[in-house]
Amino acid sequence: MNIITYSPAYTIVPTYECFNLCTYCNFRTDPGKSPWLRVAAAANILKQLQTQNVCEILILSGEVHPQSSRRSAWFQQIYDLCKLALTMGFLPHTNAGPLSFEEMQKLKQVNVSMGLMLEQLTPELLKTVHKHAPSKLPAIRLQQLEWAGELQIPFTTGLLLGIGETENNWWETLEAIANFHQRYHHIQEVILQPHSPGNQQSFDAPPFDPNQLPEVICKARQILPSDITIQIPPNLVKDQQLLLACIEAGARDLGGIGPKDEVNPDYPHIQEQELREILQPAGWELVPRLPVYPQFDSWLLEELQLAVKRWRKLTPNPSLCQGKGSRN
Numbered sequence: 001m002n003i004i005t006y007s008p009a010y011t012i013v014p015t016y017e018c019f020n021l022c023t024y025c026n027f028r029t030d031p032g033k034s035p036w037l038r039v040a041a042a043a044n045i046l047k048q049l050q051t052q053n054v055c056e057i058l059i060l061s062g063e064v065h066p067q068s069s070r071r072s073a074w075f076q077q078i079y080d081l082c083k084l085a086l087t088m089g090f091l092p093h094t095n096a097g098p099l100s101f102e103e104m105q106k107l108k109q110v111n112v113s114m115g116l117m118l119e120q121l122t123p124e125l126l127k128t129v130h131k132h133a134p135s136k137l138p139a140i141r142l143q144q145l146e147w148a149g150e151l152q153i154p155f156t157t158g159l160l161l162g163i164g165e166t167e168n169n170w171w172e173t174l175e176a177i178a179n180f181h182q183r184y185h186h187i188q189e190v191i192l193q194p195h196s197p198g199n200q201q202s203f204d205a206p207p208f209d210p211n212q213l214p215e216v217i218c219k220a221r222q223i224l225p226s227d228i229t230i231q232i233p234p235n236l237v238k239d240q241q242l243l244l245a246c247i248e249a250g251a252r253d254l255g256g257i258g259p260k261d262e263v264n265p266d267y268p269h270i271q272e273q274e275l276r277e278i279l280q281p282a283g284w285e286l287v288p289r290l291p292v293y294p295q296f297d298s299w300l301l302e303e304l305q306l307a308v309k310r311w312r313k314l315t316p317n318p319s320l321c322q323g324k325g326s327r328n
């Protein structure tokens with residue numbers, strides 16, 4: 001049977017406040033309007049997860065401006081939450097927007113991988129959906145990919161499709177990812193996320209046409225090096241036949257599956273059993289994976305390597321221990 005992976009995950013949100021104003025956002029609140037998650041409150045949440053087969057803790061945060069006097073407290077809170085998750089036996093993966101080189105370096109000590117969506121590299125979007133989102137400057141995001149490579153941080157990135165870009169913009173963005181990977185060999189996954197309108201956004205545009213996804217995946221598969229996995233979020237591809245078509249086209253991972261999709265709160269995750277029922281009759285076996293791919297284990301600091309080793313022993317499926325082999 002062919003293998004398709006997912007990560008049993010739970011998302012904790014240090015804060016929803018964000019100084020950017022992307023018009024398609026369904027996550028953010030204004031600065032100062034979202035109380036920060038305290039470490040003690042997070043510990044209570046994580047305690048309940050210890051018996052629930054959750055491996056990855058995704059730390060997903062809104063951003064405090066790099067020049068703000070509150071930035072260092074914000075960063076320290078993220079670091080402390082990662083450390084807590086690690087101490088409680090989970091594997092942290094942080095996505096908190098663009099970071100300084102030093103911030104990235106520090107978070108490498110408490111994360112098994114990290115992520116940041118490139119979304120789209122075309123500067124045209126700075127006139128529209130990203131007009132009030134300084135963090136979405138393409139050069140800033142490319143810099144993150146480069147620093148992650150220099151620091152040997154296993155990295156997840158991706159494209160947001162359907163926010164006003166052209167088809168050529170997709171290929172340019174994918175080529176940029178491929179180029180960085182050829183230099184640093186650090187990209188483990190590329191997410192292809194279709195724009196799916198939610199209740200909070202002001203961007204008044206239709207959803208990305210999901211029928212186009214298999215074609216995009218197919219072309220992405222040609223552009224990206226074969227050791228990068230293509231991920232699609234199954235809650236944003238509602239039609240079962242289309243989901244299977246995306247997999248046939250080359251997607252091999254369904255991302256983190258947990259109780260809530262914090263980025264698309266109007267689109268509940270399809271849970272594991274339901275996914276199995278869709279995939280199995282078509283010859284696909286759904287298997288859990290860790291938030292770090294095996295070929296990157298040696299990049300991790302010792303404490304993280306030990307934590308990963310414990311999880312690999314608990315997930316004896318050989319496909320999870322062989323890196324590339326797990327993804328055809």
Ligand code: SF4
Pocket residue numbers: 018019020021022025026027028061062063097133135
């Ligand atoms: S999409 Fe991300 S960067 Fe943009 S406003 Fe929302 S939380 Fe902030």
